[in-house]
Amino acid sequence: MAALARIRPADGGQDVVTSGHVQNLEAFEDGTVRFQFTLRAGDPGDLVKQVRAAAEGATGVTSVKMNVQLPQMGPPSARGGGLKPGSVPAPTPKPDILADVRHVVAVSSGKGGVGKSMVAANLAAAFRTRGWRVGLLDADIYGPNIPIMFGEDRRPRVTGERGKEMIEPLEAHGVQLMSLGFLLDKEQPAIMRGPLITGILKQFLEQVAWGDLDLLVVDMPPGTGDAQLSLVQTIDVDGVVMVTTPQDVATGDVRRAVKMFERVNTRVLGVVENMSGLSCPHCGEVVDVFGAGGGERLANEMKLPFLGRVPLDPAVRSAGDEGSPTVLAAPESAAGAALSAVAAAVEANLGALVP
Ligand SMILES: Nc1ncnc2c1ncn2[C@@H]1O[C@H](COP(=O)(O)OP(=O)(O)OP(=O)(O)O)[C@@H](O)[C@H]1O
Ligand SMILES: [Mg+2]
Incomplete structure (x- = not known):
């Protein structure tokens, strides 16, 4: 969290932890860290890269799993979320079943x-x-x-x-x-x-x-x-x-x-x-x-x-x-x-x- 809190999307603005960009951070014994990262409209294009680099650079971290949500992508846990721009979209979700x-x-x-x-x-x-x-x-x-x-x-x-x-x-x-x-x-x-x-x-x-x-x-x-x-x-x-x-x-x-x-x-x-x-x-x-x-x-x-x-x-x-x-x-x-x-x-x- 401390490593991530050094990243600020806008000069003088809040860091990504305070602003709530980073959610549900979990750290595992083997050094894996996972968290959800919600991009917002207007965030710099390389924000995900910066955040990933900061997480990977943190002491003891061996692997970083970022679940990136794009601003228009619906509820954070919905399947089909986490698409990187330009990747193949997931099929249209059939609602409700297995939404999480x-x-x-x-x-x-x-x-x-x-x-x-x-x-x-x-x-x-x-x-x-x-x-x-x-x-x-x-x-x-x-x-x-x-x-x-x-x-x-x-x-x-x-x-x-x-x-x-x-x-x-x-x-x-x-x-x-x-x-x-x-x-x-x-x-x-x-x-x-x-x-x-x-x-x-x-x-x-x-x-x-x-x-x-x-x-x-x-x-x-x-x-x-x-x-x-x-x-x-x-x-x-x-x-x-x-x-x-x-x-x-x-x-x-x-x-x-x-x-x-x-x-x-x-x-x-x-x-x-x-x-x-x-x-x-x-x-x-x-x-x-x-x-x-x-x-x-x-x-x-x-x-x-x-x-x-x-x-x-x-x-x-x-x-x-x-x-x-x-x-x-x-x-x-x-x-x-x-x-x-x-x-x-x-x-x-x-x-x-x-x-
Ligand atoms: N690589 C392997 N080495 C040794 N034994 C194996 C290997 N792969 C499968 N087996 C054994 O072969 C048997 C059949 O495997 P498994 O039950 O996974 O097949 P399956 O395709 O699921 O079968 P079914 O169609 O009946 O569901 C099991 O006893 C399993 O332990
Ligand atoms: Mg079987």
């Missing part, structure tokens, strides 16, 4: 079992360690996996008056979680038809008290069905992270899934190639089992960003058994490091939308 969630990223794939839930869990955890406020919605109503991956099996609390009840997400590893798995009995199979899926997903978006989030990660069920369509029709999804395995690339399922999202005007943020080679538990060397590189070729061919490869790694399984995502349980492992890099690539591809 700044970014929504869905994790999807062409086929099942390729590691969507694993990637979604690790993205959520990795963004959390980068200082973002993160939620993770398990939209896999058929086979909810997120509770296990986060070692969480409490029942969520329901608050609010009758008729306006809200479900409170459960917090694990600093991430706000919601899953049908928390609400079902363990043995109860989740067999549902389309309309029911749409209903539950909508409820998860509207009736879960997500609160202020920088990012909501949505773990999708396999395929290109009701859940995918209902999600993009209910809320604005900033983009989809498409997970594929090297073999999956050959089948055309990924291509079809990408096309489906394009048809409903949803941006694909990029492709992750999972199970890309095997990280040897003894020497750490990555052995190419199925033929790596297909994900990257596919991304290039479809003009999509390539977000990285994640090797098959025993650390993923052991992290899963412990109920913590690999980026937290084994950050140094081949998969842990690869998943952190994927998160960084996703952050970069969220474009000029600053957290």
Whole structure:
């Protein structure tokens, strides 16, 4: 705050802290500092740069997350805010639902079992360690996996008056979680038809008290069905992270899934190639089992960003058994490091939308 208070937009005027340009400043143990910065009409063009430089220069600060609001951009926490001038505008917000969630990223794939839930869990955890406020919605109503991956099996609390009840997400590893798995009995199979899926997903978006989030990660069920369509029709999804395995690339399922999202005007943020080679538990060397590189070729061919490869790694399984995502349980492992890099690539591809 003291470092920021040295910046005055106008000569002789108030500094940016006193004037209320700077809001909600939070400092994290790892040296990350985040705050909201509201530009006003008449502010000098390089004010954001000055403020960022001042924050970055402050003692102990390793990373600065500025959420810049332009004067005409509506409520400070509204998603789609924080656009830098000249960047691609976010799609028109569908009002009210998730108004306090700044970014929504869905994790999807062409086929099942390729590691969507694993990637979604690790993205959520990795963004959390980068200082973002993160939620993770398990939209896999058929086979909810997120509770296990986060070692969480409490029942969520329901608050609010009758008729306006809200479900409170459960917090694990600093991430706000919601899953049908928390609400079902363990043995109860989740067999549902389309309309029911749409209903539950909508409820998860509207009736879960997500609160202020920088990012909501949505773990999708396999395929290109009701859940995918209902999600993009209910809320604005900033983009989809498409997970594929090297073999999956050959089948055309990924291509079809990408096309489906394009048809409903949803941006694909990029492709992750999972199970890309095997990280040897003894020497750490990555052995190419199925033929790596297909994900990257596919991304290039479809003009999509390539977000990285994640090797098959025993650390993923052991992290899963412990109920913590690999980026937290084994950050140094081949998969842990690869998943952190994927998160960084996703952050970069969220474009000029600053957290
Ligand atoms: N890179 C990896 N290394 C080791 N094991 C992995 C890796 N990626 C995924 N797995 C394991 O493979 C299995 C399937 O992964 P996951 O559940 O994330 O896939 P999914 O795409 O979400 O599946 P579904 O379509 O059923 O939802 C899990 O047991 C997971 O722990
Ligand atoms: Mg899954």
